[in-house]
Each structure stands twice: as structure tokens, then as C-alpha cells.
Amino acid sequence: MKNGRIAIPSNGRGGLDGTRSGHFGHCDVFTFVDVEDGDIKQVTTLENQEHVQGGCMVPVNLLSENNVDALIVGGIGMRPLMGFRQVGIQVYYDVERAEIKPVVQDLIAGKLPEIRNDQVCGGGGGQQMHAQM
Amino acid sequence: MADILLATRDKALFSRMIDSFESNGYTVNTAESGNSALSEIEQGGYRLLIADEELSDMSGKTLVEKTVAQNPMMDCVAVSTLSEEEFHEAFEGMGVLMQFPPEPGKTDVQKLMAHLDKIASLSIPQSGRKEAAE
Numbered sequence: 001m002k003n004g005r006i007a008i009p010s011n012g013r014g015g016l017d018g019t020r021s022g023h024f025g026h027c028d029v030f031t032f033v034d035v036e037d038g039d040i041k042q043v044t045t046l047e048n049q050e051h052v053q054g055g056c057m058v059p060v061n062l063l064s065e066n067n068v069d070a071l072i073v074g075g076i077g078m079r080p081l082m083g084f085r086q087v088g089i090q091v092y093y094d095v096e097r098a099e100i101k102p103v104v105q106d107l108i109a110g111k112l113p114e115i116r117n118d119q120v121c122g123g124g125g126g127q128q129m130h131a132q133m
Numbered sequence: 134m135a136d137i138l139l140a141t142r143d144k145a146l147f148s149r150m151i152d153s154f155e156s157n158g159y160t161v162n163t164a165e166s167g168n169s170a171l172s173e174i175e176q177g178g179y180r181l182l183i184a185d186e187e188l189s190d191m192s193g194k195t196l197v198e199k200t201v202a203q204n205p206m207m208d209c210v211a212v213s214t215l216s217e218e219e220f221h222e223a224f225e226g227m228g229v230l231m232q233f234p235p236e237p238g239k240t241d242v243q244k245l246m247a248h249l250d251k252i253a254s255l256s257i258p259q260s261g262r263k264e265a266a267e
Binding site: 042043044045046049050052053054055056057058060061076077078079080082083086120121 | 198201202228229252265
């Protein structure tokens with residue numbers, strides 16, 4: 001990924017040196033990493049909204065309104081995944097690492113896979129980093 | 134165009150629920166099978182699907198799964214006799230708003246309306262919500 005904004009569900013105050021939240025819909029903040037020509041230009045954070053059952057489209061709309069191009073998750077439900085795809089946000093997957101920086105670096109380097117439909121949470125889906133909506 | 138699509142083989146079980154929705158100004162259309170519900174949804178215009186537990190051609194859960202894949206912006210309610218814990222496990226990731234009993238009534242509709250109002254309040258962009266630089 002050479003250009004664009006990456007969002008990472010994060011614990012606490014977030015930031016590039018922070019840790020990822022396993023609970024996508026319940027994360028404290030989203031860390032935004034703005035990339036230009038393959039370099040990190042700016043890192044910001046945005047507080048998440050309150051999570052309520054069935055409110056999967058709230059974070060989808062929040063990230064869409066904030067011009068996010070790519071999202072890195074450790075787990076996500078089918079409905080929000082389809083919602084992100086519908087608004088044009090690509091969803092990438094890493095279930096192993098808790099740190100933000102290495103997964104961002106891998107995404108910029110083109111080494112992080114997009115999530116597959118059989119990796120979503122629930123409904124007999126694949127493994128996950130605890131998370132779902 | 135109706136606001137709500139009810140998928141059920143037995144509309145009579147939902148008469149109190151339909152009356153309650155209609156008294157709140159909503160219209161409810163009925164589809165008698167999962168596939169007819171999916172066709173209706175594809176044509177657009179619905180805000181909410183209420184899926185009965187078993188339909189003639191698929192389960193309510195399967196209908197919700199197909200609906201979410203086809204139109205993730207559509208809200209769903211599932212009729213189910215499962216316990217709260219079993220329901221959560223069975224419908225995990227599908228973003229279902231609420232579980233309804235087999236014969237839902239006014240109280241269930243009121244709870245749903247309050248829940249939708251809560252979600253709508255979260256969806257409104259909040260002034261003062263700003264990014265913080267690291």
C-alpha cells in the first residue's frame with residue numbers, strides 16, 4: 001500500500017507503538033496511519049463509539065467518514081466485513097501479533113493478506129483474535 | 134413501499150407485533166419463504182427484516198446470513214427459542230439487533246424501537262469528535 005489511510009482498532013490511547021484490540025467493535029480508539037509514497041506521514045487516533053448489539057454499521061460509517069482506505073483486524077463479523085467492503089474499505093487480517101507497528105509495516109510492504117470470508121467470526125468461521133461485532 | 138419485511142409461514146403468530154408496528158406508523162410486508170424474502174430485499178426499500186425461526190425453504194438463521202451477505206446495511210431481528218447465550222453463539226458476527234420470541238408483541242416492538250433509536254444516536258456525526266495527533 002503506497003498511499004492512503006490505515007485504521008487499526010487499538011487498546012488504550014493507541015498510537016503506532018500501542019497494541020491492537022482483539023475486539024474490533026469494542027476497541028478504545030482507532031489508530032490512523034496516513035501513508036504517502038510508502039512512508040508513514042502522520043499518526044492520529046480517534047475515539048471509538050459506544051458499542052451496542054447490532055450496531056455494526058456505526059464503526060463502518062465512522063471509518064468511512066474519516067476517509068479510511070484499509071483496516072487491519074484480528075477478527076470481524078460477517079456483517080461489518082460486508083459493510084466495509086460496500087463502502088470501499090479493504091479489510092486485512094493478522095491474528096498473531098498484538099503490536100500495531102509490525103502489522104502496519106507489513107501492510108505497507110504488501111505482505112498482509114486481505115481477510116477471507118471463511119475467516120470471519122461466528123457461523124463456523126475460522127480462527128480469530130477473540131474479536132467480533 | 135413497506136418499511137419492514139416479515140419472513141414467516143404463519144403471519145397470524147405476528148398479528149400483535151404487526152399491529153404495534155402499524156400503530157407507530159410503519160408498514161409491514163410478509164414473505165412466506167426465505168427465497169421470496171431475499172427477492173423482496175434485493176428490490177430495495179426495506180429497513181428491517183424480521184426472520185421467523187423456520188421457513189419452508191431455509192432456517193431463519195440462514196436467511197439472516199444471506200441477507201447480511203447481500204445487503205449488510207439492512208437491520209435484522211431473528212425469532213428464536215434459544216437461550217440468550219445460545220442465541221449469541223448461533224448468531225455471532227451477523228449483527229442481529231435483537232432476538233424476538235415466537236409470538237412477539239407490543240413490548241418487543243417498544244424494545245426494538247428504543248434500540249434502533251440508540252443506534253441512530255450513535256450514527257450521527259458528533260461535533261467535537263476530533264482526531265488526536267500521536
